[in-house]
Amino acid sequence: MKRKIIFADFFRTNGVLMGSILIALVGFWLVFLVILPQISMLDYSFRFNLPPAQQGGPRDVYTLSNYQHLLYGSDATHQTYNTIDLMVFLRTIVAAILVTIFDMILCYPLAYFLGQSRGSGFVRLLVVLLIIPYWINEILRAFALRIIFGDAGMINEVLMFLHLTREPIDFIRQDVALYAGLGYAYILLMLFPMYNVIESLDRNQIEAARDMGASWPRIHRRIVIPHAKPGIASGCTMVFMLSAGALAAPQILGGPSSLWFTQLVYQWFNNSLNWQQGAAYAIVLLVSTIIIVLTFMRIFKVSMGDIGK
Amino acid sequence: MGSGVAVNLENVWIKFGDFVAVRDANVSINGGDFFSFLGPSGCGKTTILRAVSGFLSPSQGRVLIGGKDMAGIGPNRRPTALIFQNLALFPLMKVWENITFSMEVKGASAAERRKRADELLDMIALGGQGDKLPSELSGGQKQRVAIARALCASPDVLLLDEPLSALDLKLRQHMRTELRAIQQRVGITFIYITHDQGEALTMSDNVAVMKAGVIDQIGTGRDVYDLPSTAFVASFVGENNMFRGKILRIDGDSAQVDVAGIGPLVGRISPAASAQLDAGDEAMIFIRPEALAPGEGEAGRTLNATVVNEEFEGNAFTVYLDAGGNAEIRMSLANTGQHRIAERGSRMALHFPAGKAVVVPVGELASE
Numbered sequence: 001m002k003r004k005i006i007f008a009d010f011f012r013t014n015g016v017l018m019g020s021i022l023i024a025l026v027g028f029w030l031v032f033l034v035i036l037p038q039i040s041m042l043d044y045s046f047r048f049n050l051p052p053a054q055q056g057g058p059r060d061v062y063t064l065s066n067y068q069h070l071l072y073g074s075d076a077t078h079q080t081y082n083t084i085d086l087m088v089f090l091r092t093i094v095a096a097i098l099v100t101i102f103d104m105i106l107c108y109p110l111a112y113f114l115g116q117s118r119g120s121g122f123v124r125l126l127v128v129l130l131i132i133p134y135w136i137n138e139i140l141r142a143f144a145l146r147i148i149f150g151d152a153g154m155i156n157e158v159l160m161f162l163h164l165t166r167e168p169i170d171f172i173r174q175d176v177a178l179y180a181g182l183g184y185a186y187i188l189l190m191l192f193p194m195y196n197v198i199e200s201l202d203r204n205q206i207e208a209a210r211d212m213g214a215s216w217p218r219i220h221r222r223i224v225i226p227h228a229k230p231g232i233a234s235g236c237t238m239v240f241m242l243s244a245g246a247l248a249a250p251q252i253l254g255g256p257s258s259l260w261f262t263q264l265v266y267q268w269f270n271n272s273l274n275w276q277q278g279a280a281y282a283i284v285l286l287v288s289t290i291i292i293v294l295t296f297m298r299i300f301k302v303s304m305g306d307i308g309k
Numbered sequence: 310m311g312s313g314v315a316v317n318l319e320n321v322w323i324k325f326g327d328f329v330a331v332r333d334a335n336v337s338i339n340g341g342d343f344f345s346f347l348g349p350s351g352c353g354k355t356t357i358l359r360a361v362s363g364f365l366s367p368s369q370g371r372v373l374i375g376g377k378d379m380a381g382i383g384p385n386r387r388p389t390a391l392i393f394q395n396l397a398l399f400p401l402m403k404v405w406e407n408i409t410f411s412m413e414v415k416g417a418s419a420a421e422r423r424k425r426a427d428e429l430l431d432m433i434a435l436g437g438q439g440d441k442l443p444s445e446l447s448g449g450q451k452q453r454v455a456i457a458r459a460l461c462a463s464p465d466v467l468l469l470d471e472p473l474s475a476l477d478l479k480l481r482q483h484m485r486t487e488l489r490a491i492q493q494r495v496g497i498t499f500i501y502i503t504h505d506q507g508e509a510l511t512m513s514d515n516v517a518v519m520k521a522g523v524i525d526q527i528g529t530g531r532d533v534y535d536l537p538s539t540a541f542v543a544s545f546v547g548e549n550n551m552f553r554g555k556i557l558r559i560d561g562d563s564a565q566v567d568v569a570g571i572g573p574l575v576g577r578i579s580p581a582a583s584a585q586l587d588a589g590d591e592a593m594i595f596i597r598p599e600a601l602a603p604g605e606g607e608a609g610r611t612l613n614a615t616v617v618n619e620e621f622e623g624n625a626f627t628v629y630l631d632a633g634g635n636a637e638i639r640m641s642l643a644n645t646g647q648h649r650i651a652e653r654g655s656r657m658a659l660h661f662p663a664g665k666a667v668v669v670p671v672g673e674l675a676s677e
Contacts, residue, residue, distance in 0.1 A: 204395055213415065
């Protein structure tokens with residue numbers, strides 16, 4: 001009943017023609033860009049990888065074998081676990097959480113500074129300076145970091161010049177470059193939601209708390225952070241989802257022995273041409289990240305509506 | 310509750326770069342007083358309040374609270390509590406948490422805070438509403454919560470930055486009475502900032518009228534209204550008719566001013582301005598609309614004018630008259646059931662009682 005009224009209002013304010021076009025566009029976006037691709041991936045993930053001749057034939061039935069492969073590998077008896085892939089999965093999730101926490105800690109003071117010193121020309125310049133590197137392609141940025149972290153890169157040169165190390169440190173093999181690259185890749189998606197909410201905080205509230213004798217840590221704990229929580233949550237969600245699903249940075253900056261889960265997905269699709277297996281892996285990653293995000297939202301008492309703000 | 314503590318400003322200058330926001334302010338506020346700073350927006354009254362609360366320090370001069378110099382003492386360590394124009398209640402905290410935030414800061418237990426919150430909620434007639442969020446309260450209730458929150462810290466001085474300006478007229482008038490009652494109950498010093506002369510006059514023991522960073526006059530509401538010391542105060546506080554002319558004669562505390570087109574008018578010289586006025590000087594003479602009445606009076610207290618318009622305002626009539634060339638004259642007459650005062654275009658004699666016209670030096674008027 002209520003929904004009907006919303007639609008009626010929508011047509012009244014926009015006119016029937018414009019209203020229909022808008023609804024059709026939203027519908028197109030939902031169906032073709034959100035629902036259909038996911039459903040087709042889901043469908044793929046439950047099928048066997050069959051040669052074209054057998055597709056649609058008697059052997060083309062639904063199966064859980066693709067998901068079992070992640071758990072048990074090629075072991076048909078299910079006696080041993082597929083430790084390699086499972087460890088890659090676990091490492092990807094844990095690393096993505098760490099990258100998210102790192103970005104959050106890094107961005108909060110910056111967002112507070114930007115948000116509360118509103119209006120000054122210097123701050124606007126600073127924001128532009130932060131954005132400019134992101135006009136460059138993600139892959140190029142990853143390569144730039146690879147050069148900087150390389151054996152003869154700037155960081156090693158400086159360290160050796162200062163005699164802090166005699167041999168160049170292998171940042172690539174130590175995964176330092178990978179984490180730095182991931183943290184850097186999506187940091188603006190953490191910064192801007194935080195900046196937006198902190199900017200909307202009434203300065204008088206901070207002054208009122210100060211007037212009542214509150215120390216700076218307490219002002220942040222009781223006033224600023226509760227106010228900024230939706231922004232922090234939406235920043236964390238984006239950074240976590242994108243880091244866990246990143247491909248370019250792990251591909252370019254990851255050490256030879258360290259795989260990211262998305263690289264496994266990529267290999268199934270691209271090298272093994274087993275789309276069904278790749279789809280199952282991708283679905284596992286998607287569902288796990290969603291569960292993790294929902295769990296954290298529950299723990300920190302953030303509602304879905306807050307994030308959409 | 311703290312008892313009345315005096316606040317003194319000694320030669321306070323506050324500058325922002327080249328801009329002088331407050332120029333040589335000297336104010337002594339008695340302990341337990343309700344003191345108002347009254348002036349148009351941008352006159353520096355909020356700046357003074359921020360200097361007292363500690364959010365900014367004067368470029369020159371001293372702020373003393375209870376005789377103690379406040380230099381170098383931050384807002385969190387002053388015995389003041391500030392009520393903001395927008396109240397600045399914490400929207401995510403419950404009402405009782407808002408009220409007792411100053412106790413939370415000092416580490417009081419939740420039970421202790423809850424008890425104190427309930428006491429204060431009873432005092433502001435909001436008993437049992439402690440678990441609501443500020444957004445669930447009405448404008449007047451939020452106002453009272455802000456007052457309770459400020460009083461919870463038992464400050465010696467309560468600073469109020471136009472806290473009533475967001476309320477509608479009825480509620481504003483009600484809150485004036487309530488604020489005054491609270492102040493008399495708790496007995497602490499209130500410093501109130503407003504651009505509304507009605508608020509300043511009804512609530513305050515003393516009023517400082519400010520213009521462009523300068524305090525023009527300090528006195529009781531009655532003094533400021535009846536004996537303004539400058540043209541600005543006379544025109545800013547309440548309605549006033551202004552006539553400009555040359556002083557013919559000074560006789561004790563009264564002066565005869567020759568107003569072009571009207572003739573000589575006799576007025577009382579504002580005590581603060583008596584040293585600045587001599588015979589032959591240009592001066593301004595102010596007469597309140599309600600001091601004027603129809604009919605012939607004594608020489609020097611009568612003027613003739615033509616009726617331009619008449620407005621009915623319920624409790625009063627305002628008659629607009631033209632005294633020839635000079636300013637428009639407004640006369641306010643109480644509604645006592647009389648019929649039309651005068652026909653439009655007719656000539657009319659007006660008079661005013663002795664002591665109801667005030668003579669001040671020529672100066673800037675408040676812009677409407």
